[in-house]
Amino acid sequence: MDMGSFAQQFAQQLINGISLGSIYALIALGYTMIYGIIKLINFAHGDIYMLGAYMGFVATTMLGLSFVPALIFAMVAAGIAGIIIERVAYRPMRNAPRIAILITAIGVSFFLEYGMILIATPQPRTFPPIFEATIYKFYGLIVNSQQILILVISLVLMAGLTYIVNKTKVGKAMRAVSFDADAARLMGINIDRIISMTFALGSSLAAAAGVLVGVYYNSIDPLMGMMPGLKAFIAAVLGGIGIIPGAMLGGVIMGIVEAMVSGFFSSTFRDAAAFGILILILLYRPSGILGKNIKEKV
């Protein structure tokens, strides 16, 4: 491979990686927010993403909505699902050992996956082509209009989230609860309501990612959330779990690394690369790229 075609291949994989990475980033944001606020690795989050994809499917095929209304429909539906899951499965366990909540999260994940198989059969479904793919070529690089769509929607949503978290009263309360829940309660913050809000926000972002993936790959199935969920989680750890810009950065890095590994080596090692990054980051910088090292006090 000469230099020119290498650079071209590199740029092409970079484009693919960024669009894949923004999907991971959207899912990772939910992981990181939920972890930040109740210290729970919400293993069911990947399945919320699947649920979002199916909601988008329902909205476009059965309700005949166009892209943007379908996206909003899926986000709202998944947000409500997130609130219900938190209310039913996690809230009764607020004071339980953390490992017990983790097992509950795994249970919820199974429930969503196999409940969806029960309702929608395990067969993959073809997502309707609600957003036509136009291919743009410049300097030999191929950019799909859907990739641009993914990037734009992700950026808009991330900007919206950043605004909510940093500028609104609810966002301020979220940050307060994640910093010190007891102190926040003393200041008159309704913790349960804030946790519900966090689940709603995180779940709707995952649902948006689900719809975008449905549009991009044209196929959805009930178990589609397992691997991306795990990888988005790695992305959250990579950026520093509990840190919102970290999740975005981690997601994009994960996407780029995966695209590079599939482009230059072999796609069978793609997942191994993701986990390899995880191990390295955990061994050398467990608090993540943007995380601060906090000394444990005795």
Add this chain to the structure above:
Amino acid sequence: MNSIKKHDLATLGACAVLFAIVQTLLFVDFIGPFWELNIILILINVILSVSLNLINGYTGQFSIGHAGFLAVGAYTGAIITVKLGLPFELALVVGTLSSALLGFLIGLPTLRLNGDYLAIATLGLGEIIRICILNIEYVGGASGLMGIPRFTTFAWAFWITIFVIFVIKNFKNSAPGRCCLAIRENEIAAETMGIDTTKYKVMAFTIGAGFAGTAGVLFAHYFYIAHPASFTFMRSFDILTMVVLGGLGSMTGAITGAVLLTAISAALAEYPEWRMVIYSLTLIILMINRPQGLFGSKELSLKMFGLGGSHNGRATESK
């Protein structure tokens, strides 16, 4: 000391009776092939959950990569019998040792981490093991290693399970075992007392990983095949669920968890589409109502029911 031996002998005798009953029932075909398969599966799951309990329950190190060690045992064992044509006994030994060795190598760097980070790291390592196996053509790659002879019998599985339970029980009551318990209770305090925490954490991890390997050898030699899809992180979650459901840090809890979940799963086999939904709902409801697991960290014993109080409280010892 004498009473401990007596008690152990009595338990061993009870095990022998149980073994004789089940073996007879199998022999006269009272238990059909479906339940025979599930009995073997229960025994394998008991080995897995008891060995994971050593790491998660006794030492307090949150590991969720147990399926990786199961896979290493299954594949190493299968290589010994299928590729090299050596006896099953050797496969058991080599499968166990190679898994333990890997556990040692993985444990040394990762056990510096704690809590959630260790959990994620072990989850990742378990997946890396699986993906590596997936890419090795020598062991069949993605289609799995086929044509493994069925050497695992009820007798093998039963006595190995009893052996593993005894080893882990005695380990817990030994000096290193006490160190592990101290690490679980408070790592910093344990270190201050002069316990080499890394050494004992790695020791528990190695033993746990080794026995998971043993379970792997039994597994591969019962189901004729070692397939990468059997060793995903979902399998690790399964084992973790058994341990936590039974009660983290309770040997009898781990055994009960394994028996209960495998049996529920088998009983629901007739309703394949409802099976996982009911399974997951059971899990959620049980965890919400008993977050500490069925037995907490206590051990189940006859004394609990007001029977046979002659054990001097050994078996009921709480943490």
